Each structure stands twice: as structure tokens, then as C-alpha cells.
Amino acid sequence: MADETTPVAVAPAPTPAAAAKPAEKAKVVAPAYRDYPTIPALKIDSMVESNPYVSAATHNEALGFPGTLVDGWEQKAVAKMGELLGKYRSLRVYMDACVHCGACTDKCHYFIGTGDPKNMPVARQDLMRSVYRRYYTLPGKLFPKLVGASDMTKDVLDDWFRYYNQCSECRRCSVFCPYGIDTAEVTMAAKEIMDSVGHGHKYVNEIMGKVHKIGNNLGLPGPALENTLEGLEEDVLEETGAAVKYPLDVKGAEVLLVTPSADFFAEPHVDSLIGYGKVFHAAGISWTLSSKASEAGNFGMFIGNYEQMKKIAMRVREAALELGVKRIVVGECGHAWRVAYAFWNTLTGIGAGASDPFAIQLQKQLDPNYKQPSHICEVTWDLIQAGRLKFNKEANDHRIVTFHDSCNVARGSRMGDYAGGQFEIPRNIIKAVANHYVEMSPDTTHERTFCCGGGGGLLTDELLDLRVKGALPRMEALNRIVQHDGVNFMATICAICKAQFTKVLPYYGFKMSMVGGVHQLVSTAIVLDNEQ
Amino acid sequence: MNIAFAILFYAATLILVGGIAYRVYEYARTPAPLKIPTTPAPTTTGGVAFRMFREVVFFESLFKSNLWIWALGWLFHVGLALVLLRHLRYFTEPVNFIIAFIQPFGMYAGFAMAAGLAGLWARRFLVERIRYISTPSDHLMLALLLGIAGTGLLMKFVMHTDVVAVKTFFLGLMVFEINRLPVHPGLYLHLGMVVLLMIIFPVSKLLHAPGLFFSPTRNQVDNPRETRHLAPWAAKFEAKN
DSSP, X not given: OHHHHSOOOOOOOOOHHHHTOSGGGTTOOOOOOOSSOOOOOXXXXXXXXXXXXXXXXXXXXXXXXXXXXXXXXXXXHHHHHHHHHHHOHHHHHHHHHOOOOOTTTTOOXXXXXXXXXXXXXXXXXXXXXXXXXHHHOHHHHHOHHHHTOOOOOHXXXXXXXXXXXXXXXXXXXXXXXXXXOOHHHHHHHHHXXXXXXXXXXXXXXXXXXXXXXXXXXXXXXXXXHHHHHHHHHHHHHXXXXXXXXXXXXXXXXXXXXXXXXXXXXXXXXHHHHHHHHHHHHHHTOOEEBOSTTOOOOOTTTTTTOHHXXXXXXXXXXXXXXXXXXXXXXXXXXXXXXXXXXXXXHHHHOOXXXXXXXXXXXXXTTSOTTSOSSEXXXXXXXXXXXXXXXXXXXXXXXXXXXXXXXXXXXHHHOOOSSSTTHHHHHHHHHHHHHOSOBOOOOGGGXXXXXXXXXXXXXXXSGGGHXXXXXXXXXXXXXXXXXHHHHOOOEEEESOHHHHHHHHXXXXXXXXXXXXXXXHHHHHHHHBOOGGGO | OHHHHHHHHHHHHHHHHHHHHHHHHHXXXXXXXXXXXXXXOOSSHHHHHHHHHHHHHHOHHHHHHOHHHHHHHHHHHHHHHHHHHHHGGGTOSSXXXXXXXXXXXXXXXXXXXXXXXXXXXXXXXXXXXXXXXXXXXXXXXXXXXXXXXXXHHHHHHTSOOOHHHHHHHHHHHTTTOOOOOOOOHHHHHHHHHHXXXXXXXXXXXXXXXXXXXXXXXXXXXXXXXXXXXXXXXXXXXXXXX
């Protein structure tokens, strides 16, 4: 606790010289803060050494992809692109619509942090657009040089693998594009094409294998979950005197909570899981976790593969049907909430308004009085508004809190009944449970928020250099309010943000315990029945 | 020359209309299998129409993004719109009173259009990031548009041409009659470049115009929890379950 009560030492702007002290760690260095948010000068090829690990054959094959780069992959990749152009209007339109106006060029956190021009959204898209033009447009077939078209070669593939694995699919560029071109859609298509010819990214494909085999990204089997949850019950009982339950696979529970598996083990994630349990306990709502659907995350989205995404999401549908729950609630996880909010109804029928038997089977089981699925923040905020939760806000007085909008929640989803609820509701909760709240610069929050630097399936050690650099714009905004307002806690509602910040905060001179969940704050302040 | 231009204009019109129609058909028939509006997004169809209106008329996202590009781009597009409307007088008899009314504005809009284009082109040389992303075709496109604007202004203010004859020529084309086009190098250049622009429209980045209306991040209603959205090719997976 001492960590949190002492205001965090004001971080000096890290300079390359100062940060590079231990010789062996000299490779990964936080870039210096910019005094003003100037646009970096181009550093051509500065990230060309960033080499994500290529997936092993076993991991690719487990997902139905070829094990290694197939013979004739050039033609197959081009053919796959053609297939995707026919299946996704987004890709179809975005390949044509860009006018190279340059509006997006300074919007990507990875460009700001690295200066590599291929991290400008338009340049990243052009890695694919140049191939599209060569094979699918008349000018590209006739005058490739004139329109910047290029053949599908190994060099092009290498650039794809490098730079599409430097996009966290955060959609910040899509906010600013006059045609709404979303680089995430292009990145997803590129990953889908690369997977289809046997050239996948190890981190993501290996993790998806674990979901299919065991049920979650961390590969935690049921008995391990049970153990952990029992441990949590003991901890909470000891700390609060309240017999809060963390139930697993309870048939007939009202709520099925689906949460990122990091919540079971990782710090600070677990503190939010403790918080969810306390909320349900205080409100008297029966709930359960599921060993089958023990993962809210869905890396199928990161690789743009509809079938993988559906297959992973189907576990939640199956668990909901088996357990007979009335409500499905999703824990703190950014891309998981995007998939749940925007795609689950399409993929699995978790939602409302269906007219087909597949979806109706589930939708008639779910309680229509609640949004299906609901975000845990929607649940908590509704309960707060209904006066069903009590808080001792002073319990959070050692914290001066700010809120980091997670990219997928901010730009790919919603909460509540109105556009922008995803911004208001988590902030409302924080203000209901803590006395000291400070906003970061408006250029870096709401739909203009910066990705933490670790999203999109890039949360892996071999990309640490990229992750540290990509965090720069967020760290600059954080540093300003740390210096000015003494902020010492950055709340967020995403498992990837939490893991990423825990890792990169120290590179910028901050304590890693500065980051935590919104329900961690709820957990600190909530008053449980036995304490009244 | 009269016959050559007549043929060119007929061919260019066919390519322009047919090409854009084909592209629009392609965009329309390609499904958007997932709900991907960039949020916060409107939750009603009316809201989406309003969002699209703001994008088309005011370039809202570009305004949020970069004031320089917005100012130059908007100046160019509004100038172009007025100039195009003004040119309707060459295709209609009698001239609609609105078209007659905007004639003086359309005249100066030509300067606004040229100024916007010049500014946008300057950025391609002066701003390192935009220099990096510019292809030869980006430069040629601006050169072409600026050429059209320049020759037009030249004929209006310096080397006049016989606009009555020009109008006779185009009114004739519309009823498949070929009349005499004035012999004027500026006019030949102007019309030649317009023909070129019409031809490349359906195979170039000028497709951003129809493309915007089909952009799923902008044209989708944010209501995935309330209605089930399923593309035909995706519905096939359902059979397996």
C-alpha cells in the first residue's frame, strides 16, 4: 500500500542516454517526451528490425492454416486478397477510396513513437494497396510505377509481416480519415492473407490454440480456476469479513460473467475480478463464471478470421445454454468488449432482434430487460443509479485517479443507451467511488484516445521495443497530469492495457502499480453487508 | 476536330457513367459482414444520414484531423462544385434561374478551386510525410485538375472563346448533332483534359466520391445488440451448428 499512498515521483523526461544504463538492456529505450506535440521527422526504416516470431507449423495447423509458407504462395496470397475483396465491403472500398491526403499521417501512436514512415496509417495501408493496384486495377496492370503498384514478392511479404504486426488495430486513424478508412480492417485482411499461406504470427496463433484446447488464452484448466477462485474467496473473507463467492460452472445462476483469463491470475487484473464479485454480492445477484467460457478475449478478431472469431465466441453461447443463465456480462477487456458488443449477436446470437432459429434459441432464454451482452460497467453503474451499492469513497483517498480510454471500447463499441456512453459510464463509476479524479488532455481521451501500445495481438516480448515506443503519446499525457496534479493511479478497463502498462510504465520512470482496473477502485470503496 | 471531340465526349461519358455504375454496383453487392461503425456512432438511420451529410458537405472528420488539409480541400471542392453548376449553362436551354444566379459566384469559384489545388499540391512537396506517401499519379491528378481550372480561367479572363458556339456544340451533342467547335487552343486543352479526367475517374482515387457513401465505419447504425446483422456468406456457417 505504501506504493500507492506516496505520490509517484515526478518522472523526468527520459532521455535515451539516461534510460540506457544497463548495458544488456540497452536495446529497449523509451523515446524522449516531446515538449510540444510536434510531429516527428521521418526516420526511414527505423523499425525494419522489428521482427515478430513466425508461427511454428503446429500452431498454424491447429487452426487449420498451412504449417509453413506454401509453394506458389504469391498467387495464393493474391487470390486470397480477391476473395476478401468480395467478402468485405470495408476492404473493397478502402482499397479504392484513399486519396493520399495525409490527414492520418500523424495519428498513429506507433508512428509518433518510432518515426518510421511505414507506421503512418496511409503508408501501412499502401503496403497492401500497392499489391491490390497491381493485380486488381487497370492502371496498376498497365502503369505500375505511375500509381505505386507492386508485385507480390518476398520483400513485400516481409514488409507486411513486419508492419502489419506494428498496427494494434486501434482505429484511431479511422476517426480522422475523411472517408472513414479503417487501417484495422486492412491489417486484419493482411493477417488473414498471411495466415492463409502459412505465414502467421506465433504469439496470436499459439494463444488461439490454447483457447480451442483448454478454453482460455492463458491455458488455465478448470481445476486451476477452481483453486484460484477458492483462494480469492478466502482472501476477501479475511480482508472484509464478507463471504463473497466466486462461483464456477453454477447451473441456474442469473448472470454468466465472461472475463479475460488474465483476471484470474495477473496483477492488477485480479483486483478487478475481486471487484466484480463484490458488486454481485452486494447487489444480491446470483452469478457464475464458466470453465468452458473462461476467456472473454477473442484473438480471432486480431487476425481478421471470421471463422476463428466465431468458433471462439461460440464457447460463450454453449456455456450460456448449458448453464441456463439469464444474462451475459463481460468483464474489463477492450477488444473482448468490441467483439461482444458489436459481433456476438452476429456470430453467436447473443443479443436481441433475431428472427432465425439459431439465434432465437438463445435469445428467448436471455432476459430481455437487460442488454445482452452487458458490460460489467453497465451493470455496476445501473446498480449505483438504483441505489443498490454503497461506497466509502474515502477508502480511495490515497489515489488521485485518471482514466485511460481503451481503444476498442472507445472506437469500436458502446455502453448504455446513447452514443458515447462508453466514455461516460466508466468515469461516472470512478467518480462515484473515488474523490480525486483528473482528466488527461482531451486530445488523448474519448474517441481520440491513444492505444496503450500493446493491443491487436502485439503483447509479446519480442515486440517490447515497439510497445515501449508506441506508449509514448499516452505516457506524455499521463506525465503532464502526474506533474501538474499528482495523479498516481491510471484506471482502465482492458486486460491488455493493464498488462502493457504494467510492463512499459517503468521505462518511463513510473511505478507499474500505477495502473489498475475501474473495478479495482470499486472493490476498494464498496461497502459489503457485514460492514454496515 | 469537331468529330474527334464529339467521339471523345461520347466515349468518355460512357466510361464515366458505366465505370462508376459498375463500381457502385460492386460496392453495393459486397457484403459488410460485421458491424464496424467508428464509435461513437449514431444509433438511428436518421442519425447516420446526418453524419454522412456532415462528412459530405463539411468534411467533418478531416476538420477534426488537420485544419490545413481541410481548408485547402474544402476550398477546392466547393469551388469545383460551383464551377460545375455554372457549367450547366452549356448544357441547358433555357438556363435554370438558379444556374443563372450563381454565374458570378461560379466565376470566382474558379480561383478558389485553383488556389485550393495549388495549396494541396504545395503540401506534396513541402510536407515531408506527404511527400513520402505521394505517387506520380497523385501529382498528375493535381496537375490535371489545375490544368483544367487554369485553362478555364484563361478563357474567361484572358483569351476569350466563342461561348455561344461552345454551347451550340454541347447542346448538339445531346441530340446527336455535331456542330462547329471554335478553333481555340485553350478550349482544346480544356476539353481534352476534361475528357481525360472523365476516363480515369472510375479507375482512380477519384472513387473516393462514391466510396464515402459505402464506407462501413461511416454508414452503419450503431445497434448491434438490438438487431442481428448477418451477411449471406456468414449465414452459411449457421447451418453447421
